[in-house]
Amino acid sequence: MSPHGVTMKALAIESVGRTKFCDVERRDAGPGEVEVRVARVGLCGSDLNTFRGLNPLVSLPRIPGHEIGGEIAVVGDGVDRCRVGDRVLVLPYTACGDCSSCRSGRPNACRHNQTLGVQRDGGLSTSIVVPAAKVMVCNHLSFDRLALVEPLTIGMHAARRAAVSVGEHVVVLGCGIIGLGAAAAAAAMGGRVVAVDVDDRKRDIALACGAERFVNSREDDLAKFAAELDDGRGPAVVIEAVGSDQTFADAVRLVAFAGRVVYIGYAKKPVSYETALFVMKELDIRGSRNATATDFAAVLSLVERGRYPMEKFVSVHYPFASAGQAFEDWAADPGSVTKILIDMVQ
Amino acid sequence: MLGVTKLSNTDGDMDLRKRERRHPRPGYVLLEVTGAGICGTDIHILKGEYKVVPPVTVGHEVCGIVCEAGDGVDKALIGRRVVSETFFSTCRRCDYCRSGRPNMCAERKSIGTHADGAMAPFVEVPDFGLHPVPDWLSDAASSMAEPVACVMNSMMGQDAYVGPDNDVLVLGPGAIGLIAAQVAASCGAKVTVRGTDKDRPRLDVAEKLGFPVSNTSAALSDAAFDRVIECSGSAAGAADALRALRKGGHLVQMGIIGRDAQLPFDLICYKELTVTAGFASTPRAWARAMRLIWDKKVALEPLVSEVAPLQDWSALFKRSIAGQGLKFVFDPRLKPAA
Numbered sequence: 001m002s003p004h005g006v007t008m009k010a011l012a013i014e015s016v017g018r019t020k021f022c023d024v025e026r027r028d029a030g031p032g033e034v035e036v037r038v039a040r041v042g043l044c045g046s047d048l049n050t051f052r053g054l055n056p057l058v059s060l061p062r063i064p065g066h067e068i069g070g071e072i073a074v075v076g077d078g079v080d081r082c083r084v085g086d087r088v089l090v091l092p093y094t095a096c097g098d099c100s101s102c103r104s105g106r107p108n109a110c111r112h113n114q115t116l117g118v119q120r121d122g123g124l125s126t127s128i129v130v131p132a133a134k135v136m137v138c139n140h141l142s143f144d145r146l147a148l149v150e151p152l153t154i155g156m157h158a159a160r161r162a163a164v165s166v167g168e169h170v171v172v173l174g175c176g177i178i179g180l181g182a183a184a185a186a187a188a189m190g191g192r193v194v195a196v197d198v199d200d201r202k203r204d205i206a207l208a209c210g211a212e213r214f215v216n217s218r219e220d221d222l223a224k225f226a227a228e229l230d231d232g233r234g235p236a237v238v239i240e241a242v243g244s245d246q247t248f249a250d251a252v253r254l255v256a257f258a259g260r261v262v263y264i265g266y267a268k269k270p271v272s273y274e275t276a277l278f279v280m281k282e283l284d285i286r287g288s289r290n291a292t293a294t295d296f297a298a299v300l301s302l303v304e305r306g307r308y309p310m311e312k313f314v315s316v317h318y319p320f321a322s323a324g325q326a327f328e329d330w331a332a333d334p335g336s337v338t339k340i341l342i343d344m345v346q
Numbered sequence: 347m348l349g350v351t352k353l354s355n356t357d358g359d360m361d362l363r364k365r366e367r368r369h370p371r372p373g374y375v376l377l378e379v380t381g382a383g384i385c386g387t388d389i390h391i392l393k394g395e396y397k398v399v400p401p402v403t404v405g406h407e408v409c410g411i412v413c414e415a416g417d418g419v420d421k422a423l424i425g426r427r428v429v430s431e432t433f434f435s436t437c438r439r440c441d442y443c444r445s446g447r448p449n450m451c452a453e454r455k456s457i458g459t460h461a462d463g464a465m466a467p468f469v470e471v472p473d474f475g476l477h478p479v480p481d482w483l484s485d486a487a488s489s490m491a492e493p494v495a496c497v498m499n500s501m502m503g504q505d506a507y508v509g510p511d512n513d514v515l516v517l518g519p520g521a522i523g524l525i526a527a528q529v530a531a532s533c534g535a536k537v538t539v540r541g542t543d544k545d546r547p548r549l550d551v552a553e554k555l556g557f558p559v560s561n562t563s564a565a566l567s568d569a570a571f572d573r574v575i576e577c578s579g580s581a582a583g584a585a586d587a588l589r590a591l592r593k594g595g596h597l598v599q600m601g602i603i604g605r606d607a608q609l610p611f612d613l614i615c616y617k618e619l620t621v622t623a624g625f626a627s628t629p630r631a632w633a634r635a636m637r638l639i640w641d642k643k644v645a646l647e648p649l650v651s652e653v654a655p656l657q658d659w660s661a662l663f664k665r666s667i668a669g670q671g672l673k674f675v676f677d678p679r680l681k682p683a684a
Contacts, residue, residue, distance in 0.1 A: 156510070163505040166532045167637035188510050188534035190643060298511035301536050 010125030011323045012061045016053035017331075019324035024063070024121070027129050029076035034132045036088060040143040041123045042067030042151060043326060043340040045176055045243075050118070051327045054268060057118050065123030065342075066092035066116040069146025072135070079132040088135040089146040090123070092116035093290050108157065108290040115290070124323060124342065136296060145303065145310055147341055148177075152299045152308060153291035154264060155181025155241070159189060160295065161288045162237045162262045166190025169235040171226055171254055172211070175202035177313060177339050178264055179241035184209040185298070188307050191237065194229070196222060199335040208309035226254040233257070239288075240264060245271045252277045252285070260284040313339045320344045349403035349466030350659045350676075357394040362659060365403050367468050370416035374472050375423060377410030377430065381489035381653070382464035382676045384666045386522065386579060386602070391459070392663060395604045398459040405465030405676070406432045406458035409479060409488035419473045429491040431475030431632055434461035449499070449626045456626070464489075465656060467678040477636045486653045486675040487646035490521065491635055492627065494644060497525045499631035500600050500624030501533075501575065507596055507622065508573050510534030515571040515590055517541075518578030519548040519559070521649050521673045522600055526575045527557055532643045535573065540566070544669055551648055551672060566590050569617075576600060581607035588613040599623040649673045657682035 007023040014020045029035040047064040049055040068090040072082050082088060094114045095107035102110050116122035116130075138146060159182050164170055170186040172179050175197035187193045187210025194213045195206035203214040215222055229235050234256035240247050243265025251261045252273065261283055278285065302308060315337045318326040323342045330337050349365040370376045382405040390396035391404055398404075408430050412423045434455040436443050442450035457463040457471060479488040501507055508514055512535040516527045519541040530537045539552040540560045549559040560566070566586055572595050574587040579601025587597050588610050597619060614621060624631070638644050651671025654662050655678070662674045 160509060160511070165502060165506050165634075166529065166643060167634060167641055185510060185534070189506070190532040190534065192641065294511045298509070298534075301513075302510055302534070305536065307534075 008126040010063045010121070011320070012063045013051050013327075014061045016060070017051065019051070019327055021324075024125060026127065029074045029129050031077040032079060032132055033076040033129050034072050034079055034082060034135060035074040035127050035129050036068070036070040036090060036135065037073040037127045038068055038070045038123050038125060038344045040069040040147040041065040041342045041344060042147040043330065043342065044151060045178070047117060048327065048330055048334070052331055055118070056266070062117065063121035063124050064117040066090075066118065067147045067150045068092065068116070068123040068128070069143040070127075073127055075132070081132055082135060082137050086137045087139045087141060087143070087146060088137050089149050089296075090116070090128070090130055091134045091136065091293065091296065092122070092150065106292070108292045113290065124320075126344070136300075138300065141303070144314060144341060148310060148313055148339065149296065149299050149303065150291070151177040151339070152181040152184070153295040154178045154288075155183070156185040156295045156299050157291040158182045158239050158241070158262045158264045158288040159185035159191075160298070161286050162186070162239060162260050164189040164191040164237055167192065168237060169194070169229040170237040170239065171196060171229075171235040172239045172241060173247045173251065174240070174242035174265070175199075175206045176241065179239070180205060180209045180313070180338070182239045182241055182264070183211045184302070184308050186237070186239070187211065188302055194226070194235070201335060205309060205312050205338060208312055210307070222250070223254065230256065235259065237262070243267055245269055249273060252281070252283060255281065255283065257281045260286065262286045262288050264288045314341055315339055317341050317343050347467045348656060349462065350405065350656060351403050352391055352398050352400050354400045355394050355397050358392065359394070360392050360404070362656060363401065365462060365466055368470050370414050370419070370470050372417035373419060373474075374416045374470050375412045375419055375476070376414035377408065377428070377469050377471060378413045379408060379410045379464050379467060379469055379678050380427070381409040381485035382678070383407035383486070383489045383492075384663060384674045385493065386520065388458070389663065389667055390602060390604055396459075396602075402459065403462040403466045404458045405463035405469070406456060407489045407492040408457070408464035408469060408471075409485045409491070410464070410469065412476070413468070415473070423473065423476065426476075427479055427488075428476040429479055429488055430457070430471040431477075431495070431629070432456045432458070432492060432626055433475055434472065446630055447628055449628055465659065465676055477632065480640055483639065484647060484650070485677065486650045486673070489675055490525070490646045490649065490673060491639060493522055494525055494638060494646070495627035495632045495635040496624060497522060497529050497600070498634040498638070499627045500598050500622070501526060501529055502631070502634065503622070506533045507598060508533045508535040512536070512572040513570070514538070514573045514575065515540060515587075516575045516577060517583045517587055518576070518580075518601060519545050519552050520577060520669070523575070523577035524548070524552055524555065524649055524672065525644060526577055526600065527552065528555065528644045529638070530573070530575065531557070532638065548669070548672060555645060555648065569593070571595065573598065579603055581609065585609050588619065591617060591619055593617045594619070596620040596622070650675060653677050653680070655680035655682045
């Protein structure tokens with residue numbers, strides 16, 4: 001019970017495979033903070049992994065949710081960058097300011113980062129209190145769109161880490177929302193994108209994101225296809241957005257000599273590599289973690305210019321009351337879903 | 347044969363003159379010219395602001411058909427429709443040549459400045475600088491591969507200088523500006539094109555290509571852009587560029603001002619700006635440019651204002667200087683109007 005005796009409803013992942021609604025303390029927005037009334041929460045693959053007990057960064061119980069669209073309910077003292085009623089999205093990360101990542105201008109990879117819903121409680125609650133600097137005001141966007149921005153920034157960051165140049169061939173492994181965001185960002189940067197997935201249901205949306213080709217790696221010979229790109233040179237860039245030991249190893253095999261490999265996924269076990277490829281091909285192998293404020297700005301700019309098929313990303317809405325069911329349904333058939341949005345105000 | 351020839355480095359000393367049609371030396375080919383564009387540099391050459399080795403036929407933006415091949419050249423090239431890089435010869439020994447920057451070679455000889463250029467029925471060029479062009483692209487538009495290569499040299503180092511997180515301003519809506527705007531857009535940037543009242547018809551083309559435009563009669567907001575591509579080649583443009591950039595921004599200087607200019611240079615320090623430029627093109631820039639053209643990522647046909655016979659050279663240069671269009675191209679196969 002809070003000092004004011006005010007509680008609010010939230011959904012927690014209590015233990016592996018189990019969710020539970022609970023009453024949690026509702027904190028007042030302090031100086032420099034805002035309270036955001038949560039309107040929409042997107043469920044991320046990492047939330048699903050938490051539910052399935054596969055997320056190494058999480059301890060349970062945890063309130064999940066870091067893809068948040070909402071509106072400002074209360075502004076704390078000294079806040080002048082937003083007003084009550086503004087529509088906002090939330091930057092769900094923290095940065096310590098002192099680790100090597102933060103000191104080198106890459107706070108997205110902060111060693112001590114705490115993402116909402118992962119290392120600390122997240123957005124599946126009536127409201128959340130965050131520092132005002134962690135919201136971006138976008139009054140022209142719907143709550144659905146606001147909640148979709150954060151997952152798209154992950155792919156944007158990866159494409160920017162890859163430094164995709166206009167005309168380069170880019171293979172994106174995985175067509176979840178992260179891979180789709182990477183495909184769309186790489187295409188927007190002028191890359192000629194091949195999107196790869198094991199599920200044909202991803203074909204249309206991958207092409208709508210700007211991929212030139214879709215390859216079903218279960219049915220087609222991806223290695224042969226990739227080797228023929230760019231007149232037999234292979235793809236200059238491979239972006240891994242699956243997180244399996246297989247795709248981690250595939251990426252360095254598929255990429256061109258002197259190419260770049262960017263990893264977004266978390267392989268769930270150690271990966272065995274032909275390390276000779278690193279040297280022979282003189283690869284640049286780059287991790288890509290979370291996203292920066294610049295990535296958010298880039299995604300918003302592309303959203304404004306209609307470069308994402310925003311409507312197609314949303315597979316289904318669930319009301320907040322059925323959020324637990326959403327996790328169970330998704331766990332039962334992961335390939336059927338690009339994005340589940342929880343409607344918090346319904 | 348007759349070629350548009352710069353006779354000395356004096357202002358205006360250019361005329362249509364009889365030039366020798368050579369047989370290509372070993373390693374070289376002769377192109378029958380089907381398109382030779384007028385570049386801003388050609389105008390600087392006409393005015394004597396850009397020095398050449400006279401007498402020399404001008405013209406370095408060329409599309410043509412290989413009609414003769416010198417010793418050691420693949421004879422299969424004969425009959426091919428190609429564009430040519432600008433280099434006639436470089437030393438191939440200096441650090442610049444050996445690191446992919448023959449445009450910086452002290453002994454560089456380029457067509458249209460050191461060696462006879464393309465504003466003539468035939469031009470001799472080395473075989474290593476040839477690139478095939480797609481059938482669907484006209485000769486006049488193909489001749490603009492060279493300015494596309496210059497833009498690629500200026501707008502990309504190892505990586506592209508612009509990206510989807512950037513608001514980009516292109517100053518000067520000439521052919522270079524409108525190519526640069528399209529390249530920036532292809533890199534995912536949000537692009538605005540700016541020009542003067544006189545540029546109105548060119549800004550119309552920019553709008554047709556899908557770019558928002560602004561006019562120099564309206565004030566430019568300070569610190570409103572992440573990247574400025576300066577293609578106006580005016581001191582006012584370069585000064586505007588420095589002011590329009592946000593802190594940490596990047597100026598790509600493509601225009602040549604042609605004289606010493608007074609600029610708010612300290613803004614480079616105060617705003618920690620990056621300023622880069624490209625001089626002509628490099629082989630890597632050509633490879634990137636040709637890829638862009640084949641992939642249809644730049645529209646070149648809308649930039650062609652007029653195609654004319656060589657005999658109209660004076661009128662065409664005048665219209666180009668007056669900015670009454672975008673790209674003026676000679677087709678030496680055309681007969682002058684009777």
